[in-house]
Amino acid sequence: MTPSARAAGSVAIPEARPEDAASFIEIESLDKTFVGQDGEPVVALQGLDLDVRRGEFVTIVGPSGCGKSTLLSLVAGLLETTGGEIRIGGTRIVEPYTDLGFVFQSDLLLDWRTVTGNVLLPCVMRGLDEKAHADRARELLASVGLEGFEDKRPFELSGGMRQRVALCRALLLDPPMLLMDEPFGALDALTREQMQVDLQTVWHRTQKTVLFVTHSISEAVFLSDRVIVMTPRPGAIRAILDVDLERPRDLNVHDTSRFTGIVHEIRLMFQEMGVIHR
Amino acid sequence: MNLWNRKWTRDAFWMVVSFGALVGLWAGIVWLFETPSYLLPGPGEVLGSGRDNWLQMIPHSGWTILSVLAGYLLAVVVGVPLAIIVVSSQTLERILYPPMVATQSIPKIALAPLFVVWFGFGMFPKVAVAFLICFFPIVVDTIVGLRSIDPALVQLARSMGAPPRRIFLRLRLPGALPSMFGGLKVGSALAVVGALTGEFIGSDNGLGYLLLSAAGELDTALLFAILFVLSLLAMAFFYAIEVLERLMIPWHVSQRAHTG
Numbered sequence: 001m002t003p004s005a006r007a008a009g010s011v012a013i014p015e016a017r018p019e020d021a022a023s024f025i026e027i028e029s030l031d032k033t034f035v036g037q038d039g040e041p042v043v044a045l046q047g048l049d050l051d052v053r054r055g056e057f058v059t060i061v062g063p064s065g066c067g068k069s070t071l072l073s074l075v076a077g078l079l080e081t082t083g084g085e086i087r088i089g090g091t092r093i094v095e096p097y098t099d100l101g102f103v104f105q106s107d108l109l110l111d112w113r114t115v116t117g118n119v120l121l122p123c124v125m126r127g128l129d130e131k132a133h134a135d136r137a138r139e140l141l142a143s144v145g146l147e148g149f150e151d152k153r154p155f156e157l158s159g160g161m162r163q164r165v166a167l168c169r170a171l172l173l174d175p176p177m178l179l180m181d182e183p184f185g186a187l188d189a190l191t192r193e194q195m196q197v198d199l200q201t202v203w204h205r206t207q208k209t210v211l212f213v214t215h216s217i218s219e220a221v222f223l224s225d226r227v228i229v230m231t232p233r234p235g236a237i238r239a240i241l242d243v244d245l246e247r248p249r250d251l252n253v254h255d256t257s258r259f260t261g262i263v264h265e266i267r268l269m270f271q272e273m274g275v276i277h278r
Numbered sequence: 279m280n281l282w283n284r285k286w287t288r289d290a291f292w293m294v295v296s297f298g299a300l301v302g303l304w305a306g307i308v309w310l311f312e313t314p315s316y317l318l319p320g321p322g323e324v325l326g327s328g329r330d331n332w333l334q335m336i337p338h339s340g341w342t343i344l345s346v347l348a349g350y351l352l353a354v355v356v357g358v359p360l361a362i363i364v365v366s367s368q369t370l371e372r373i374l375y376p377p378m379v380a381t382q383s384i385p386k387i388a389l390a391p392l393f394v395v396w397f398g399f400g401m402f403p404k405v406a407v408a409f410l411i412c413f414f415p416i417v418v419d420t421i422v423g424l425r426s427i428d429p430a431l432v433q434l435a436r437s438m439g440a441p442p443r444r445i446f447l448r449l450r451l452p453g454a455l456p457s458m459f460g461g462l463k464v465g466s467a468l469a470v471v472g473a474l475t476g477e478f479i480g481s482d483n484g485l486g487y488l489l490l491s492a493a494g495e496l497d498t499a500l501l502f503a504i505l506f507v508l509s510l511l512a513m514a515f516f517y518a519i520e521v522l523e524r525l526m527i528p529w530h531v532s533q534r535a536h537t538g
Contacts, residue, residue, distance in 0.1 A: 076437045078436055096437060096439060097437075098437060098439035100437065102433070102438075104430045104433075106428065106430055108431045110449070110452070111529045111530065112452050112527070112529040121438070124444075124448055125439060125444060125445075127444070155529075155531075155534065179437075
């Protein structure tokens with residue numbers, strides 16, 4: 001998928017600059033082994049190679065316990081690798097890498113802060129001036145349809161709204177990259193589809209590099225430029241599929257034969273690996 | 279604010295109704311069975327005894343309040359930092375937690391005579407028993423609160439570049455407040471029990487001492503009057519903590535239910 005196809009809708013499409021083509025996230029023969037509760041080593045990830053281009057939307061799909069979340073933590077530098085290495089923008093990750101936005105399945109909003117206060121959390125955590133970013137926080141909230149909710153408390157919001165706030169929080173300091181760990185996993189099916197569409201809009205607008213983890217094959221295909229299919233533990237890459245569906249996608253793309261074809265292909269892989277049975 | 283006030287007046291109204299009913303029942307029983315006043319004096323008699331003895335009761339109340347507050351504050355000042363230490367280091371937890379639990383298995387009331395032997399009559403044994411008895415719930419609930427942080431929240435904070443101290447102060451500590459207040463409220467009731475026990479065993483002042491001497495003289499009306507003053511004090515203490523809770527964690531579920 002070329003960047004030009006992504007920018008469908010705009011008139012003048014600039015040629016891809018050389019740095020756009022270069023890998024932004026480089027993962028090389030990555031291993032991660034944990035010590036289990038019984039003291040036995042547990043291999044979470046084994047020999048993982050992956051390059052993600054700047055501005056690319058890559059989704060990792062796989063069964064529970066395949067090390068998807070571990071992979072995100074490793075990319076963020078929150079865990080140490082056992083073997084291999086990860087580079088972001090050419091820099092090797094050896095400590096927490098903070099120029100990114102993390103979104104989790106749980107929205108992790110703080111009950112004692114307002115909606116805006118929650119969006120401003122990265123400032124608090126870095127010791128930056130909150131007031132200087134308040135306008136930016138309000139703009140972000142407005143951009144996801146949360147105008148008028150700035151001073152509400154999280155408990156007054158629905159699950160989908162809360163997760164939007166979490167997305168705004170991740171975008172506050174405008175990091176080039178988002179790590180999303182099953183962000184819509186706790187939402188109801190309809191809200192989830194809406195969130196997928198809205199995330200796509202945000203992604204088009206902001207051109208972030210996104211590493212997205214999900215259990216849902218159709219969510220992966222709908223959102224991504226590429227889908228990484230993982231094997232069960234120890235987690236390794238089973239296949240990488242290009243999703244050559246036109247952007248921007250609307251929900252009706254679910255009913256196209258190309259979409260269902262890719263979904264089918266991935267499901268076959270999981271059946272083959274014994275992850276799901278017919 | 280308006281809601282809170284309305285809720286407050288409603289609360290006060292029902293409190294008056296329920297207490298009024300209790301006093302009425304009490305007066306009814308005394309009137310119906312003509313109980314002798316050394317067994318069960320009527321509300322009027324108790325009120326009269328309170329009126330006759332209030333000059334005597336005020337300084338004794340002062341001593342009791344002083345020991346309760348001293349023991350309680352000591353428990354907070356020692357207990358909360360101790361909980362923080364226990365949570366922050368596994369080694370320190372292994373060292374500190376077992377003896378804490380062990381001392382908890384000793385009935386604190388049984389220690390009061392020992393304190394009298396060691397420290398003699400006066401403030402110290404009272405404060406010590408009050409401290410010991412409310413210390414444990416404060417520590418345990420603070421530990422539970424500090425531990426209840428979502429690990430993903432810590433991960434999120436670390437990914438934002440937060441140093442451990444900031445994670446503690448801005449996330450872990452505020453998140454622990456609801457649980458801490460649970461311990462502080464239980465502790466507030468227990469501190470009164472502790473101070474009274476101390477006064478029973480080794481003191482020549484305080485409401486506990488006055489209570490014993492009234493019992494010795496079979497002055498049941500005074501005994502009742504003291505009981506009322508005691509429960510009023512304990513209630514005032516408890517509600518003071520509750521007001522503090524409302525001010526400090528208005529965002530918590532338990533406080534939201536109040537306004538709903």
